[in-house]
Amino acid sequence: MKKLYCFDFDGTLTHKDTMFLYLKFYNSSKFNQQFIKHIPLFILLKLNLLDAEKIKKSFISAILKGESKLKIEAKSQEFFDKFYPDIFRENALEFIKNIDYSKTDCYIVTASLDIWVKPFAEKFGMKLLATRAEFKNDVFTGNFVGKNCNGLEKVNRIKEATADGRYDKTIAFGDTSGDQQILDWANEGQFKFFH
Template sequence: MRKLYLFDFDGTLTYSDTMFLYLKFYNTTKFRIQFVKHIPLFILLKMNLLDAEKVKRSFISSILKGQSKSKIEKKSQQFFDQYYPDIFRENALEFIKNIDHSHTDCYIVSASLGIWVKPFAEKFKMNLIATQAEFKNDIFTGNFVGKNCNGAEKVNRIKEEIKDEKYDKSIAFGDTSGDQEMLNWANEGQFKFFH
């Protein structure tokens, strides 16, 4: 029986969102300054008066724009070394450890930037579908390639990735409204399964 497992990352497998954690780890001083500057945007976002993708891009860009791909990748590896396995829910790690990869294709489907989720995906022997950072001449432009991988975009990207692969069963795991479309699309949607 061939299975497809789709895991949201932040909050589903981890205890909290990795974006703030990673950006703070990347440059604490810059993070603090930019966080304060972005507070008005975060408030408007909470009131649903701003688009989440714009705020997210602005905040990530304010810290990482102009940085080289190699430095960001190096920092992502250090981030992994420091925070794995502490930020993960124990029962999620237990579940992942027991996956039979010979009959199962596994994907992390994340709105976070793939660049800092990648070391975790590799550790779990999973494919990665995530929001992609745009690099020009190996320098981060502050933009994303395509859309923020959230909501309906998660399903679009999954379909693009698996193309005509046939599975007997697909199971998705998520914990927020941004995962709802993915949970509905799969044969089985597990909400807050590891909580």
């Protein structure tokens, strides 16, 4: 029996959202300045008056744009070394430890950027489908490649990645409205399973 597991990352496997955590770790003084500047946008977002993807891009770009791929990758590895396994839910780590990878394909499917989730996916031996950071000449442009990996995009990306796979069962794990489509799409949708 061949299974497909699709795990959301932030809040599902971890206790907290990693975007703010990573950006603050990357450059705390720049983070603090930009956080204050972005407060009016965060308020408008809470009131559903602005698009989340635009604000996310603006905030990430304000801190990381112009940084080299080499530096970002090094910082992402440092971030992993500092926060693994502390930011993870114990139930999630226990579950992952017991996966039989010979019969199961596993993906982390996340709206977070690939740059900081990659070391965690590698640690778990999972494939990664994430919002993709755009680099030109090995420098981060501040843009994303393609769409923010959230909502319906999660389903599209997993379908694309597993097009040639035959699975007896697909199981998705999520914890927010951004995971609803992938939970509905899977044979089995597990909401807040590790909470």
